[in-house]
Amino acid sequence: MKLGTIRPGQRSKRPVSLWTRVVTLIASVLVLGTLVTGSLSLFLLNRTLIQSIDEDLRRSVGPTVSLATATINDQNADPNELAYAPVDFVVEFRSADGDQQQKVVRNRTNQNADIRFPHLSRDEVQALNREPFTVLDSEQQRWRVLAIASDQPDGYSAFVALPMASVDSTMNEMALIIVLVGTSVVLTGVGIGGWVSHRALEPLRDVESTAREIAAGSLSRRVPVSTTSQEVHTLAVVLNEMLVRLEGSFQAQAKSESKAISSESKMRRFVGDASHELRTPLAAIRGFGELYRMGALRSDDDVASAMKRIEDEAQRMGSLVENLLRLARLDEQQTFDLLPMDITPLIHDATQDLRALDPTRDVQITDLTGAPLDIEEIQPTGVLGDEAGLRQVILNLVGNTNRHTPKGTPVEIALGHNRKGNVLLEVRDHGDGIPQEARERVFERFFRTDESRQRQSEQGGGAGLGLAIAATIMEHHHGMISIHQTDGGGATFRVEIPSADLDDDGASPADSGDSTGSA
Template identity: 45%
Template sequence: MLLALGLAIASATTTTLLSQYLGRQADDRLRIQAQAYGKALTDEYSANGGDLSAVNPGGWGSTDFALRLVIRSYQVDVPPQDETARDYGTPALPTLDADDIERTMLDVRSTDGRSTWRVAVLPVTLRTDGATVGYVMYAEPRGEIEKIVRQAGLLLLTSAVAILVIGAIVGTWAVQRSLRGLREIESTAGRIAAGDLSERVPPAPESTEVGRLGAALNSMLSQIETAFDDRTRSEERMRRFVADASHELRTPLAAIRGYGELYRMGALTEKDQVDDTMRRIEQSATRMGGLVEDLLALARLDADRADRHAPVDLAVVATDAAHDLRAIDPTREVRVGPLGDARGGEAGEGDLPDTVVLGDEARLRQVVANLVGNVARHTPEGSPAELAVGRVGDRVLLEVRDHGPGIAPEHAARVFERFYRIDPSRTREGNGTGGGAGLGMAIVAAIVEAHHGEVAISQTPGGGTTVRVALPPGDVPGPEAAEDHPAG
């Protein structure tokens, strides 16, 4: 619409200017011709002693103009030639007052009213006294100018129509080409809405708006897909967690219910039988209570509940854990020493590097207790074990090494998953620690992560398993520690 309006205005302006330009040129030519013919006839009038009767207009030959000369009582009319008269008629020249003549231009109609003639009017003066004695009219038809203007207008109209058609075709192609990316985005969005989050918008040059939109959508889709995958994995872990927890709780509950039914049915008649049944019920309840405590600990860690942050010396924690391991298995050789050298016997506090971290001492002791408990349960009695502490860069490290059968690589990557057990058929412990349920290492990983640390497992040189815990040192507090101990 705007293009059509612009072309219409341009065409109208062009034809108007062309008509004005051709009209000015014609007016100049008419004045020159009028002056020339007027001078020639005035000279003849003067030469003949004031007589124009000898002028013969028919002897002028072919003329495509009309001429009228009026000098005093004489009037000479020169009509247009037959061909011109046939095409444009004869101009109806007016009669003017010879005493009041000015240079002017007139438009007159033909006698038959078919066309317009342009007339130049000039006063006639005699050379002898300079007096105005009449006037001369020189007229030419405007048909040629109007024909040229009409042809120009038609050409402009044809050009405008052609431009509009070509513009419509090119514009439609350009719009369809520019919207191709949006249609692809729409198609991709439809497939994503159908559930396929792996779909992506086809790439386009980012110099275009559609390209930048596609890149932004692809980035957003990647984040959404990652979030959905994380949620799916989280839901899967939760389902597995609930199923495993239900299974672990079902075993001691079934035992307690079974012993209760035996007692109700009167099957326990001897005091020794009753005492043994009560002991087994107590063991099942203790194991169930330990499992519940472990589950609550994991729930609190998952909720990111703020724990106490105070200086904790991992060397002291490791030394206390070594004593506990010796108490559990007096035949086992347990060493504590600096990182990389834990074979030189138990070292004193002064022999160890700066191993102070900020954290919850009870939780960190639980980490070391779970690791040492695994050594006691899953390695042969009397096999050696080492605890090593040290600082490497911006981390304080604690390693617990054993020389047992070790853990296969396919299991090592999953030992920190909840309820994961290398041997699913392993008998559950009855001491209330919950270690046999597969939660011990999961609790270790959760506590270490809550302290902004890392935990990893590897093979001990010569056979066995090494668990390495890395925590930020006390002089480089983590984000939560900084909140608990603000500056000033």
């Protein structure tokens, strides 16, 4: 097998979490500490209790032997000795060879228990040097035994035993207390340790959660900076610095790709729109040229009419190309030089242009409520814009109204401010209006509505670029343009432009002037 390859049956084990390791370590330390402490406590307690019973055994061995002797001889014991004699005891007398001679048992707890002492001769008893030892009775209860021997060579030996029931009971109770207290300490310690570990590791979980979101594509996420730990704080700061650089790199790359795609898309749209709109006038010019070449135009009037149509179509193509180039330049232009300016001269020029295009129209400047305004009543209104761009927007709207409404219908140009403080400019006509389903598309390039707003030869048709140019210019002005229904019928084009403060004398950087034309 090559180095680094994984066999089919091999699986990487899921690592144990740091919280689990910490809690397991805390639990192990607490359990080990409890076991060591409990064992040492039980050992010391057992030794202390045995030492106490050994002292009682040594102190009461004389009175106990005397009481046992009196019991064997059916005599009354000395009252002074009874005061030092234990309640429960066992005394066994043996010969010098270790054979049992007499045995006295006083055991109120368990009278059926039988104690068998080890077979020891007198010499072996003396060798013990009055050192107590422990034996078990037939009920497996412990007794503490002290063996004494007579000083005479053929004298007796005696085994005096005291029960260790109180010692065993105390040890059992102590063991139970240690188990309960130790268990409580372990559980409490694990709970507190788990909670503290959970709080301490919470910043790391935040780092993990943020890393998952970043891996899913959310590069704007940042790791929360925690002050609970210097290490976690440093880690979060370093990760955030790295994420800022990564996000910047990805944004720069995405911006570059988006710009390239956008430029390519705009170029394709430009070529497609141009070819689509130029096809009709070119076909007309070609058709009249072929008629002339074939001799179908016999009279001078026919030739003059054909030349007039060719000239009109050529002018239409020139206007179309000019508008397409205008849109192309707007698409490529990143920003306008927006300066504070007075928009009222542009509105005055637009009314003059509309009256020149159709002297039969009633053109008025009003406020947003529809109340007419005299030229002297119009106050300078400051906006942040480009003079040439805003003039183009207003002329396109006025020209659009002139083309698509019957001659002689009134038009109002309203001026005011909205609640946001922005300047509102509305061009209101009273024609047939625009259908609801077509309003969302009127600002698309080369879009035309139904027959009620089709090009009319007597009014000068449009290619459907004027409103698209106006909408593009407004995007560069950080404003917006929209269409609404005029009260009583007709269409209202509303332009919202950011306002700006003018000089005290109302001067504006825009040079006002008279101009005529259409969008």
